[in-house]
Each structure stands twice: as C-alpha cells, then as structure tokens.
Amino acid sequence: MLDPSISNHTLYLHSLLPQGLRKGTRWQRNQTSLADFILEGLFDDSLTHLFLFSLTMVVFLIAVSGNTLTILLICIDPQLHAPMYFLLSQLSLMDLIHVSTTIPKMATNYLSGKKSISFVGCATQHFLYLSLGGAECFLLVVMSYDRYVAICHPLRYAVLMSKRVGLMMVVTSWLGASVNSLVHTAILMHFPFCGPRKVYHFYCEFPAVVKLVCGDITVYETTVYISSILLLLLPILLISTSYVFILRSVIQMRSSGSKRNAFATCSSHLMVVSLWFGACIFSYMRPRSQRTPLQDKVGSVFYSIVTPTLNPLIYTLRNKDVAKALRRVLRRDVITQCIQRLQLWLPRV
Secondary structure, three states: OOOOOOOHHHHHHHHOOOHHHHHOOHHHHHHHOOOOEEEOOOOOOOHHHHHHHHHHHHHHHHHHHHHHHHHHHHHHOHHHOOHHHHHHHHHHHHHHHHHHHHHHHHHHHHHHOOOEEOHHHHHHHHHHHHHHHHHHHHHHHHHHHHHHHHHHOHHHHHHHOOHHHHHHHHHHHHHHHHHHHHHHHHHHHHOOEOOOOEEOOOOOOHHHHHOOEOOOOHHHHHHHHHHHHHHHHHHHHHHHHHHHHHHHHHHHOOOHHHHHHHHHHHHHHHHHHHHHHHHHHHHHOOOHHHOOHHHHHHHHHHHHHHHHHHHHHHHHHHOHHHHHHHHHHHOOOHHHHHHHHHHHHOOOO
C-alpha cells in the first residue's frame, strides 16, 4: 500500500513505471525518505512551561549578545589582536552559530503550534550541531596548547603561536569536524525511518534520530560510539597533558605575581573545558540502555544553551584585557570604530 500522503500526480507517474518496479518497495522508500520529522520540543502549553520558555529565550538573547560582543571587541580593539584572543573569537563564533542552529527553530515551533521539521532541515541541524561540537573540542585543545606555549615557552611564543600557525590550527579544527559530521550525517540520513518519525527532542540530535531507524544498526552505533570516544577523550588527554606541563612550570616560578597571572589565564579555559566536556560525556558516552529522553534533553540544553551563554561571561569577567577593552569601547563611538575597521579591510577603489 502506498503512503496516503503521496499526491495523485505522483501516483499517476508511479503507474507509468514498469510492473517490476511498481511491485518493489524501493520507489516507495525513496518517496517517503524525504518526509517531515516531528520534534516533540521542550515545552507544552502550561503556565510553568510558558515561564520556562520565556527564561530560555532570555538566556538565548544573552548568549547571542555576549558572543557577538566578544567577537566585535576582538575585531575592534587592536590590543586584542593576539593569537589567544583570535582563538577566543572563534570559540564565540562557534557558540553563536550553535545556539542559532537549534533555539530559533524550537521557538518558532512553540509559538506557531507546529512541530514539524523537513528532512533537509533535520539533516542540516544534525550536520551543523555535530560540526560545531567537534570543532569546539578541537579548538579547546588548541587553546590549551596556546596557554602551554605562553607559560612554558614565553620567549618562543611569537614563533610557536604565530598568526599563521593559529589560523592553520583553527582551519584544521573547522575542516576536520565538518568532514566527520558530513560522513555521519550522510550515513544516518541514508537509513530508512519507521513510524510517525517523532523525534523525542527539541532538535535533530543523533541519539534521538537514530532511534527512528528501521533495522539493525548495531555496527553503525558501535562505530559512532568509538568515534565519540576519540572525539572526546583524545582532546581531554591532550588538554590534560598541556596542563601537567603548565602546572610544573607554575610551581617552578619564584614570583607570586607570575603564578597568579598564570592561574588567572588558565582558570577561565579550565572552567569552559569542564562545562563543555562534562555535558558532552554525559550526553554521548552513556550506554543506550541507560538513556532516557528527559536525560538527553537536559544534557543537550546544558551544552547547547547554557555553556554558550556562560563562555563569554567567564572570559569577560575573569579576563582583565577583555574587560579593559570593553571599557575602552564603551567610552568611544562603537559605530565609528566599526566603520573605520571596515574601511581598512575593504579594498580601495
């Protein structure tokens, strides 16, 4: 029996096919493979959930404004044109895109009363959030290496962390994560999906979408689990190694002021690492038998909404250079500064 959602025109075209193809199921599967998914969402129509939705939107606006402000500060202020702050701007860019990938669609569905998302939209969400998550894992490793070079090899910092080296590391992070995400997204969306296609989540996250796949995908899930281990535990190992050398160098310092500065520059990064990897490990490294939709939602809310909101606050409040740059910009005409920077970047006619 054909899917009732298929139009009469499509049925007519199907009738023109050879008898052998009409009897097969491949045509039907291709027609239904692009059907919409249903996102359960986070909230219902109760007053409590309306308050939680409003709170989520406030947090979303804080995340967007905080990360945007961080990027603009680093672009505008010449004193922040250092590799450390270039990496910070990339972290803010990843967080900004991350929250913009999931929250607007969730809010649109909640306000409109609709819960559907197209097949292409679901695949796009899956690709973007997985790319950004992987890129952030790699970037946090690069940021720990930057702190290692700054503290353990300060005289060679300009060579070991030049603008070219920093740019290459960032590009590698983006490309490596994007390729990994593209492969996983293409394989996942190639599988046939069963049932009403209801995703028990507020966006197309892998653990929620993979539950809708028909057939045995044990091998694929094992491959994804191994990939998650490498993507999470390997960066944690590299970051830990960097901080072992950093701690050893800090202990050998004689000046108490130097020790305070070293701890100050590393504490913000360590807080971000703990928040990010803690939430990711909770979401992706638990056995499938121990997962529940509520736990998956809580973990996703933490690393897709809370962490991007806290990151700029952590770096802005705990970093003296960023705080000073913010005060300098507030004392000047921000629009004028932006125009001047654009004039320098644009080619002269």
